[in-house]
Amino acid sequence: MSDSVNYGTIVKNGIFGENPVFRLALSLCPAVAVTSGVKNGFLMGVAVLFVMTMVNGTVSLLRNYINPKVRIPSYMFIIATWVTVTDQVMAATQRAVYKDMGLYIMLIVAFAIVLSRAEMFASRNKLLPSMVDGAAMGLGFLLALVLLGVFREFLGKGSLWGYPILGQKPLLIMILPTGGFFAMGLMMGWLNWLDRKFFGGTGASSGGH
Amino acid sequence: MFEKVLTIFIASALINNFVFSRYLGLCIFFGVTKRMETAVGMSFTFTAVMLIGAALNWVIYEYVMIPLHLGFLKIVIFIGVVAAFVQAADTIMKKVTPALYYKLGIYLALIVTNCIILAVPLINADEHYGLFESMALAVGSGLGFSLALIIMASIREKLELADVPISFRGLPISFVLTGLIALAFLGFSGMITL
Amino acid sequence: MKEMLKITLSLVLIFIGAGLIMGVTYKYTSPLRFKAEKREKEEALKQMAPDATDPIVAAGKWTTHGKNFEYYTATASAKPVAYISSTAGKGYSSYIQMLVSVDTDLKIRDVKILGHAETPGLGDQVEEKSFIDQFKGKSLPDIKLIKGETKENIQAISGATISSRAVTNGVKDAVQTLVEKYGAGVKTAAQGVRK
């Protein structure tokens, strides 16, 4: 099986076809919560990328030892473990960022996307493809967060990654919660429009949780 | 003391509303507000589970985790406690009040891995709240979340008939709508300093 | 029965493995975290009194708004050069956390805003240098918020009165505390000069 795995497809799928934020609309909370700045969005994305890769890897390794009857509790436990590790590392090394978004880092544990990839992909595939799948999904997540972060930070603070660009703050509302929701809605609508116009897609987000 | 409890309650329900200013529980918020009935059922279940979960976790955090210096395990332990409690509630409800179980049972399954259920004990632990303060936060957040769900469900019913531009149908317009509601809720800001 | 045992065993093994991973991470990150926290605090205090050569140590505690704050003595070659206190003021939507340092004659040397959650664009203007610099050199009776032009007192930021007041009150509380703790010594010193 390992020979027939197409890594390109997995990566493309994670970033475009099943982008966790814009296409699957899973785990939306942090997408709005931490994207008032590019840096926060990026670090959150890195945290998710790490957790997803490790969780998928662990689940794949243990897939023959986990009894199907207790599979969900086991997955939850594995996820919680890797989230705790991420949380500890972030708290020790990224102090300023952690002050802003520590809660959301801890809440990665409740992300539907992590559990669903463990269940749908890692429990049926070998170690390497599983880790690549986790990383690809995490990368899709990271890119979505960075995209939103660029949009919001540029409009809201006139800066990118904390470096001032405009020298003023054009639309303060964009860094507030309401602005986050607007940004998310407008961005999704715009991507749907692009999809319909240029890629012949249905242009409708599926929604779910 | 009483004043602080009341302050936490009001602040968590309106000003720091989980949905409109803390961005938590969005999946559920968008998922269950397509129908009013579901939204109401979810509201009840969530508030109850949040309250009991917060109280249980507070006791465990204060009397087990802090004395044993196990604070760093809080994510694992909180999620375990909530899962165990929900499982127990599920079993008990099925036996004792089957009617209620058929109404609310389906929501219980969704709850275990939900961020707002977990966020309450995490915030409580972070702020070092006492038992009553923790419970005030839980009830306030629960009612605030219920309010958000019910408003959203009633508006989305009205929106069903609207000719929304194709690209914006479904989630995008719901996001914009949530943004507008959050904008209105900014009117409450500045009422309470936490 | 055998299956039960197997399930339990696999769960227990996962728990042990996970516990190990978390424990090891905690072992290596918690000292890092502790050190970083300590360093941040030291650096913030150092900024408040750059001429202090000895480590700045906590001299006592005081409370306001039901929160605990500390005050510190900054010394150079065992002689006090400044007194510092942490403090907070009740702002528009948050408590504004601050550090205040005074010279040995109890005039304000510097004010530093550590954290707040005030409204972007309005309340967060209290962080601006033009507002903070007004405090420098003022002594306790002058720390008063005025709406409109003033040189002797503190001029409120228009449109951000509540946040301005929060900072002013927080600073005032801190200076008041420092005067109570160290005032007697300064007074005797001043009397000594007069003689």
Added chain:
Amino acid sequence: MEAPALAKPQEHPKLIVSIGPHMHDQETTAKIMWTVSGALLPAALMSVYFFGMPAVMVILVSLAASLASEAAVQWMLKKPVTLSDGSAFLTGLLLAMNLPSNAPLYIPAVGSFVAIVITKHLFGGLGYNIFNPALIGRAFVLISFPKLMTTYVAPASQFMAVDAKTTATPLVLLKEEGMAKLLEIFHTKAALYQDLFLGNRAGSLGETSVIALLLGAAFLMMKRYITWHVPVPFIATVGLLAWMFGGKEGLLSGDAIFHMMSGGLILGAFFMATDYVTGPSVRAAQVVFGVGCGALTVLIRLKGGYPEGVMFAILLMNCFAPLLDRGMKSRVFGKAEAKGVKK
């Protein structure tokens, strides 16, 4: 998971299903819109009299941006362009009435864009918007440009007043410095009331002149375009609650007349809370809507961070309007059940 959440195949529906009030044809809508705009004319003229050229510019830019946004978005969505129905004109005018005269001109432009494109057309266009577009436009610019939107100039009555003096609105003065300070400026209560009534005070364009607004409102009521069900409970609630809780000397010492005449209350109560689309359509629900607006206004004015609460109060009640309609409609059926549950 791949099923679209709202499947709507018809792009140009032949049969339009809409929630009441059912406007029968384009002509009636247009007639209502233009009449309401006309009713705002006295207040607009008064604002120009008091604030001069800057007020004219704010109104013009706001109108132009509204009309341009409407035309552009309708063209992009391939819908018929309906500038002549007056709805974009009215939104632009209402937005202008909610802005300070000294606002830089990009503020009315941004506000109009948000009002027309995001609040109205994203939700399906005229008749489907959940929130009052002008008020969302106002709230959006208030949050985005907080400093500029809270700086007001004193009325100058000169047409080309350039160096108008910035000053606080009466509500800000009351909130931050108390009634004594207000009396120091206006000398007597009678003079204060008189200035409020005529509009000789700092504030947004259309917030100022109570008499001009009342004239317009009376005209609309005579024409039966608006009814008492929302505005009267709204204003009465503000008066009552302000009297009860608004005073420094304890209960029942507040100045009801001051609160009823200041801020955007008259404008909001008669011209914005009465909006057919964003308010409830059941009569009983309208009264509750009005009372709710009033209560929230007083809550925000007395306890909130903002000195004026009318805008947020109406927006918040806009959220509740569908719920109110729903609850009040089924009241007859719900009563017995509700009682049973309680016991």
